[in-house]
Amino acid sequence: MATTRRTQQPAAPVALPRDIRAMQLATRVLLLVFAGLLLGLGAAALKRLPMFNLRQVSIGGDITRNSLPTVRANAVSRLAGNFFSLDLQQAKQAFEAVPWVRRAVVQRQWPNRLVITLEEHKAAAEWQLVSSVASGRAQEGQLVNTEGEVFDANLGDVEDEDLPKLYGPTGTASDALAMLRRLQPLFEPMQSRIAELHLSERGSWSVVLNDDTENDSGRTGTEIQIGRGSPDEIGERVRRFVATVARSTTHFNTELRSADLRYPQGYAIRLAGVGTVAASAPQPRRR
Incomplete structure (x- = not known):
């Protein structure tokens, strides 16, 4: 005598109410925002550490018409900021305002050094x-x-x-x-x-x-x-x-x-x- 087996169908997932889904999404978004704020605050605090204050400004390239003390007196005193916050374009303009300087290339060097390469007018x-x-x-x-x-x-x-x-x-x-x-x-x-x-x-x-x-x-x-x-x-x-x-x-x-x-x-x-x-x-x- 033959027997018939019944196969059980998997239960259909129960849909969560709309308000609960919205609450879960909002929770995830808030967590991401909070994490981003923590990272931002941490990065800002890190950038303000004394170790990133500019300790050395190296000047090289063409220095024929000017002396290093003259260049430093005219330009280095106008530099504002640390390794991260210094505006490189403003630093470039400060050095190019020195008499006889045609072009200045300003580069950061980790973690607290600035390297300046000058080209003088001929x-x-x-x-x-x-x-x-x-x-x-x-x-x-x-x-x-x-x-x-x-x-x-x-x-x-x-x-x-x-x-x-x-x-x-x-x-x-x-x-x-x-x-x-x-x-x-x-x-x-x-x-x-x-x-x-x-x-x-x-x-x-x-x-x-x-x-x-x-x-x-x-x-x-x-x-x-x-x-x-x-x-x-x-x-x-x-x-x-x-x-x-x-x-x-x-x-x-x-x-x-x-x-x-x-x-x-x-x-x-x-x-x-x-x-x-x-x-x-x-x-x-x-x-």
Whole structure:
């Protein structure tokens, strides 16, 4: 006689009332918030421990124009905070405000040290705005670095370096430095160096060489008006002049006082002790 077995079905889970589920969820959330608060308070207390006060500020990199005591006196005293709370951007600005400092890299070093790496400006020329010169209110203490950037400095720091002087409108220092580097090698056959390079507000270039000639302005140095044009055009004009002017100075056995290269097919020169009379001399085309 066959028998039939009955299999028991698992009991269905009993759903908790909605208010109990909500209470459990709220309890978990509160526990997480409380744990987060404890961690936050613990971290804040840890950061305030004396062991994290800045104990050492190491300064390295380019320190040629400044001394370590000068840098520390100007910047370290402006640092505020400890290893964790110090604002690195403000620290960077404090060091870059020191004269001659171009860039500062500020890094934390565990647990209480700050490492500063400095890059100084490399002076390439003195800088004057043509607008300030024209108004008679020339600004003092500005230089151009090798990157074409203008920065403030004590010109007494470079008085023995015989730097060339650049003049130009606002925002043209980089162009003036590039033109100086292009033209300087071209004047080497004359055994002269550019003492001043001028860029007018109309875009016209001129130079004053570092010789002992008294020019038409009553100052020392041969004045050469070059005019306007692309860098290649300016360079070709100067190259042609340097290659041929020695014929005239040698012929008259005298010194060159000034030159005007703005003529379309040549140039005009003024020689010491040599006068000329020209009833209908052609005028230079403004370039």
